[in-house]
Amino acid sequence: METVSGISSWKLTIRREAAGITVLRAVTCESAAALPETLWGLPVTALGDHALAPGAGPVPGQEVLVSCGPLPPDAQWDNRNLRDMTLPASLEQVGDYALFNCTELKTLRLGDSVNRWGGGAIMNCRRLDTFQMDCTGREGGLLAYFAGELPGELDVTLRRGGEIWTRLIFPEYAEVYEENCPAHHFDYNIYGAGYGYHHCFYGKRLDLKSYDALWEPMLAMEHDGDCAMRLAWWRLRYPAELTGRTAADYRDYLRSHALEAVRFLLSLGDASDLRLLLREIMPDREMLPAACALAREQRNAAALAVLLEEQHRRFPAGAARDFTL
Template sequence: MRYIFEEKNNKNEEKYLVIKGCEDTCRKLVIPEAGSLPVKVIGNHAFSSRKDLVEVVIPNTIHTILGFAFHNCGNLKRITLTDSVSEYLDGGTRQCESLEEIEVFMENGNNYIIRRILEDNDRRLTFRIHMKDGDALMVFPGFNYDFVENTMARTIQFAIEGTGYAYRECVKSDQINIREYDNLFSKVSADDKGTAEMIAMARLLEPYELSDDARDTYGKWLLRHALKSLTKVVKNMDLKSGDPIGTFYDYFQNAEEHIAFYLDRGLLDKGEAGKLAHIAADRGITAIVSMLMNYAENDRDERNSDSDVKKMDDSSVTKGTGFLELDF
């Protein structure tokens, strides 16, 4: 790859490189750790407005991402980086309309880059966070600023629509407040059921510091809305979901994996499984019909087995004695 670098000196007169761009077309951009010198900075507008980028991988040598570094990269879906980034200027990922997921490897326990990217974006984002004591998968809803003119007071007032801002406030400079994050679920589930489903699935997939109460809340909500949610998944199955690269949203959009998530955890009522199987059959989706029929069949087998055990228990008791009748 033909990268463009600029050599700089820090305050200790140590030399390093600022990456200023790449002359080649690139779908997956892997920022090099070093050229002739260590690469420590991504320059202003270094990769802005590029339509070829889908993934970006940033090494742990990078400590600074300058303004608008990836601004307006319309097809960029995922960024992987570490918490070595200690300076992130405004606009770094702004107007990246396809951005779905940020993967962060926590080497220093520094939440700075997570908070700054969230502050820089009002769109829904998923963070896949690798910590020393476990992994977290966290979906942050989007939000909108709504400006209203108060003519009587001759002022402009603004209100925040959506729960995304409240979710962002769970990320502090020194910690991510998981309990506060989980406690917001009642609000997002009333506001945006699609995002609520994503949040619940993500938390159950990677249950980092997930309390029993929160697990129960997420599971019950998914069970209650399962038929409606999965019907939508089946009916949208023939729609193109873009260019899958393994993000959580790709998983969410994959009908077979999505339904398997519910079945593996028993989050679909057996009667509703039959209804969903009919919907899938009408659309000719045989793989999903098979999954649902097996799910229902296994349940019948379990019920029959339980019934057999009960009959055996009943027959093994001699009437009127209360003693087990055993054959040797």
């Protein structure tokens, strides 16, 4: 078995094609791993059928060990523990059932160059809900594929030129067939506010205006308040193609759920985002002391400083200041 260096450890079975490398089998011993972009100067362009499926049988091909350093003697080569995976930017095709039964996979990082996803490629990837995509203008078809295959809540970050362009939350939904005994048939019902979000694509193009138009209908039906808060925040934080009227709607929602939004940003540990939230929602006199109490509970000195600064700026004659953690 030939050994090459890489940023993650993999045991690969590959085939050299005219256009590049096809990975027929790939297994890693790491929970977060990136497939190599190139091998011997050739781009990795395809994943074969069942390429990463745990328990898939061997296939004929060239075996390669990709190593990023000494491996622990008890390393377990089993994709069942793979949680975070990065696909090559050069990847163009993904075979049938390529990630079948990667049941722990939660985060997928990839470009928008893949023009074919095989049948059942992400079947049984029940935890998969987070995507980070590097976009070149073809992300709509890729995103439509994932949104159509995965009815659960999705958290999608779209990057352009190395910077975050926008971040979108797709609320979950469920399609259920329920037996109607007296009529001797099954009724088809959709539960949850996410169906429209998962299908707001036209000609495999992401339509952000259609996405934003779903906001008021979602609030009018039963929905997850925490999900709605995060959806509104990320649209304001990265406002690609966001109109002033819709931004105001998101802003009003965050203002009415200000403490929940502060708690969420405290969990992220980014004081700069907290400063932006305060500028967007202009919290009232009652909310700021409660937010300060949350920061103290979490011993987050940076966030507490931001909140106290805001309190002093807007309500200089307010309650006595307490800088203790």
